[in-house]
Amino acid sequence: xxxxxQPRLQRxxxxxxxxxxxxxxxxxxxxxxxxxxxGQLQYRLNAMLPPAELHAIDxxxxxxxxxxxxxxxxxxxGDFDADGATGVAVAIRAMRAFGIDWVDYRVPDxxxxxxxxxxxxxxxxxxxxxxxxxxxxxxxxxxxxxxAANRLGIDxxxxxxHLPGETLPAAVAIVNPNQPECQFxxxxxxxxxxxFYLMAALRAELKRRGWFKDQSPPSMAPLLExxxxxxxxxxxxxxxxxxILVDQGLRRIRQxxxxxxxxxxxxxxxxxxxxxxxxxxxxxxxxxxxxxxxxDMRVGIECLLADxxxxxxxxxxxxxxxxxxRRNLQSEMEAQAxxxxxxxxxxxxxxxxxxxxxxxxxxxxxxxxxxxxxxxKERLVRPTIVFAPEHEGADLLKGSGRSVRGIHLRDxxxxxxxxxxxxxxxxxxxxxxxxxxxxxxxxxEFSKAVDQAVRRVSQPSQFEAVLTSDGPLECEQMxxxxxxxxxxxxxxxxxxxxxxxDNLFEVMEQxxxxxxxxxxxxxxxxxxRIFDAIWFRAPVGELSGLVRLVYSLDINVYQGxxxxxxxxxxxxxx
Numbered sequence: 001x002x003x004x005x006q007p008r009l010q011r012x013x014x015x016x017x018x019x020x021x022x023x024x025x026x027x028x029x030x031x032x033x034x035x036x037x038x039g040q041l042q043y044r045l046n047a048m049l050p051p052a053e054l055h056a057i058d059x060x061x062x063x064x065x066x067x068x069x070x071x072x073x074x075x076x077x078g079d080f081d082a083d084g085a086t087g088v089a090v091a092i093r094a095m096r097a098f099g100i101d102w103v104d105y106r107v108p109d110x111x112x113x114x115x116x117x118x119x120x121x122x123x124x125x126x127x128x129x130x131x132x133x134x135x136x137x138x139x140x141x142x143x144x145x146x147x148a149a150n151r152l153g154i155d156x157x158x159x160x161x162h163l164p165g166e167t168l169p170a171a172v173a174i175v176n177p178n179q180p181e182c183q184f185x186x187x188x189x190x191x192x193x194x195x196f197y198l199m200a201a202l203r204a205e206l207k208r209r210g211w212f213k214d215q216s217p218p219s220m221a222p223l224l225e226x227x228x229x230x231x232x233x234x235x236x237x238x239x240x241x242x243x244i245l246v247d248q249g250l251r252r253i254r255q256x257x258x259x260x261x262x263x264x265x266x267x268x269x270x271x272x273x274x275x276x277x278x279x280x281x282x283x284x285x286x287x288x289x290x291x292x293x294x295x296d297m298r299v300g301i302e303c304l305l306a307d308x309x310x311x312x313x314x315x316x317x318x319x320x321x322x323x324x325x326r327r328n329l330q331s332e333m334e335a336q337a338x339x340x341x342x343x344x345x346x347x348x349x350x351x352x353x354x355x356x357x358x359x360x361x362x363x364x365x366x367x368x369x370x371x372x373x374x375x376x377k378e379r380l381v382r383p384t385i386v387f388a389p390e391h392e393g394a395d396l397l398k399g400s401g402r403s404v405r406g407i408h409l410r411d412x413x414x415x416x417x418x419x420x421x422x423x424x425x426x427x428x429x430x431x432x433x434x435x436x437x438x439x440x441x442x443x444x445e446f447s448k449a450v451d452q453a454v455r456r457v458s459q460p461s462q463f464e465a466v467l468t469s470d471g472p473l474e475c476e477q478m479x480x481x482x483x484x485x486x487x488x489x490x491x492x493x494x495x496x497x498x499x500x501x502d503n504l505f506e507v508m509e510q511x512x513x514x515x516x517x518x519x520x521x522x523x524x525x526x527x528x529r530i531f532d533a534i535w536f537r538a539p540v541g542e543l544s545g546l547v548r549l550v551y552s553l554d555i556n557v558y559q560g561x562x563x564x565x566x567x568x569x570x571x572x573x574x
Contacts, residue, residue: 007465009502009548009572025477026489029470029499040240043247045221047240051201055182060157060173060198061205063132068100068206072131076105077117078301079137079191080292082285086230087136087159087192089304090223094199097218098206104128107297110367111391114398115428115435117145117156126152133157137191139171140164140179141428146171159194161236162428163410188237188495192230193245196223224249225258226304228491232277233285235432237495246491250275260303263316264288271557277491278498287316290323293367330368334375336361337386341376350380355454355463356412357384358447360397360440364388370400370433377402381463383409383454387438396425397443401434406462407454409434415456416449423449467550467570469502475527480564483553500552500569507543518542522549522566532556535568548572 012032019027019038035041051057067074074095078088088105095103106125108114113121116138122145125133132155135142139158146156146169156171163178175198177184189197200220207217228249231242238246253275256262261284265272268283291300299322303315337359344353357380364372366388377384385401403409408431417424423446427436438446492498504525513519518538523530525546533551549568556565 007467007570007572009550010466010468011471011502012468023485025473025482026485029486029489032470033496043244045244045248048244049184049186049241051197051204053184054175054177054194054197054201055179055184056173057175057198057201058205060159060175061201063155063157063172064134064198064202065205065209065211067132068095068098068211069209070131071102073129074100074103074132074134075125075128075130076103077121077125077133077135077138078105078107078297079115080107080110080297081137082233082288082292082300083191083230084137085288085292085297085300086226086233086304087190087195088301090192090195090199090226090230091134091136092301092305093223093226094203094218094220098203098211104130105301107292107301109296110292114390114437117142117149119144119148121145122148122152122154126154130154135159136195137161139169140174140176141169141426143167143169145169159191159198161189161191161194163430165428186239186241188239188242190227190231190234190236190242192227192234193242196220196227196245199223221248222252222257225252225261228253228277229261229280229284229288232280232491232493233289235281235494238277238491238493239495243491243496246277246493250277250280250491258304259309259312260306260316263303263306263309263312264319266313267316267320274487276487277493281493286326287319287323290326291319294322294326294329294365326368329365330371333361333364333368333372336364337372337376341380353380353382354447354451355382355458356447356451357382358387358443358450359384360387360443362389362393366390366398369398370402370435373400373402377404381465383407383412383450385436385450387443389440390437395440397438397440399436399438401429401436403432403434404462407431407458412450412453412457415453416446419453420445420449467502467572468497468500469550470499471501472503473501475524475529478524478529478531478553478564478566480555480562483555483564486553487555498552500550502548502550502572504546504548506546510542512538512541518568520566520568531566532563533566533568538568540571543571 014028014031016031016036076088076091078084108121134157140160140162149156158171158174160176177187203217228246231246264284264287270279270283288300291297306312369386369388373384373386383403385399387397387399390396390398401409410429413427423442425437429435486499505522508523509521511519518535520533521530522533550570551566551568554565554567556563
């Protein structure tokens with residue numbers, strides 16, 4: 001789904017004094033990301049924010065410790081994405097390691113119960129007679145579900161990181177850095193990170209109560225692999241605290257700790273000895289997420305809980321097959337969306353497109369609408385919401401939206417909901433991604449309302465395609481050693497982006513390979529050196545003359561030989 005306009009180049013400004021004892025290129029990259037103190041690059045575990053700063057975590061730990069002592073049945077309720085799955089795995093692994101064996105988990109079937117702790121899910125859980133429910137990556141908006149549990153005599157602890165609504169659920173405790181009373185400095189922590197903190201605090205509370213007797217409490221460090229995966233997969237900003245969690249988790253992944261993550265890395269053809277955040281984002285997370293999108297996330301959670309390599313590989317293979325189905329389904333939906341968008345562009349033009357794009361087709365699959373919204377948003381540079389029926393022939397639609405820089409999508413939905421109460425069944429999410437439910441009869445009305453809401457909060461510049469660069473590289477900086485140094489300088493991710501650069505190149509050779517990828521041989525302007533390059537899903541058929549390309553340095557390993565490769569991110573005005 002190529003873009004209609006060539007992106008504008010934007011170079012990151014560099015500010016502050018040079019950092020001592022750091023490679024000049026790394027210094028430039030770091031200072032462009034707001035690093036002005038070497039302490040911001042220290043990722044030791046003792047630099048983590050303390051759990052005590054999370055509001056109500058002591059209350060949650062006390063209730064969990066009571067449940068352990070009384071041998072109460074605990075059910076962990078997760079979400080059907082990678083953040084929720086890893087959070088469930090952290091909770092189950094931690095409590096079982098602590099000796100709390102009467103703990104189980106449930107993930108709602110998105111097609112039957114939808115997102116979160118719904119009243120229907122509570123009713124189904126009640127059959128197993130638990131005394132305590134603990135949510136992971138959900139629950140802050142589950143007011144009715146928590147009330148239903150309370151009526152049945154089941155206590156609820158909510159752990160979440162999503163933005164709360166006007167009314168908080170009547171839970172025993174809510175652990176969420178984004179709730180009004182919480183002073184926890186990192187508002188960007190993922191759901192799995194919140195659960196990791198809760199389990200760390202529970203470990204301390206159990207130790208205080210003498211639970212472990214004369215034994216040393218189990219280490220929390222092995223769980224950091226799961227925290228790294230969930231944090232990267234959920235695309236939360238990598239502030240300093242999140243970078244500590246991801247860096248520490250990647251170190252343990254490289255040491256082959258979690259059998260499920262290792263199996264998923266192997267199936268994806270990624271080198272676990274050199275595992276990076278991008279491997280988790282583009283190889284492991286999609287295979288894990290596919291289960292929740294199309295089938296049952298229990299497959300993914302069981303893979304993360306597997307201790308034996310054989311069982312982990314069997315589950316990973318199943319996840320890989322589901323992911324192939326997901327890719328095929330997504331390709332079909334993208335083709336249909338492309339036709340719809342092209343017809344709109346042909347009739348009204350890009351300049352007349354609405355400020356918010358809303359798409360729906362009755363045969364689309366609700367598990368893939370978020371991925372499709374992301375693709376369309378990338379092409380049109382507009383907030384995009386894609387709907388699919390809750391199930392075949394249903395009048396209730398499930399939508400997923402993706403936004404552009406500077407437009408807070410959840411706030412937009414809140415404004416629409418306030419202006420026309422009852423039109424949206426339910427909604428939630430973040431600044432850049434949100435989900436909602438809507439009856440089909442309200443679709444046209446909603447499309448108009450969300451477009452008007454975006455118009456009120458946006459500027460024309462927010463709808464320009466932009467490629468951001470750390471500036472040009474000298475030819476002597478384009479080497480495999482620098483690529484390795486940049487990779488090791490992460491973890492890179494959301495709000496702490498991987499370094500990418502721009503240069504003028506003469507195209508020496510080019511050919512299309514695979515599914516629309518462009519294989520290139522490039523000579524930097526004014527140089528005699530020639531570099532291999534690849535542009536995945538290139539929106540152009542071929543390049544000609546001198547072109548300015550934005551790229552990152554990559555190491556391509558083929559048949560055991562490592563070579564430098566430029567990964568092309570896009571073309572900008574020369």
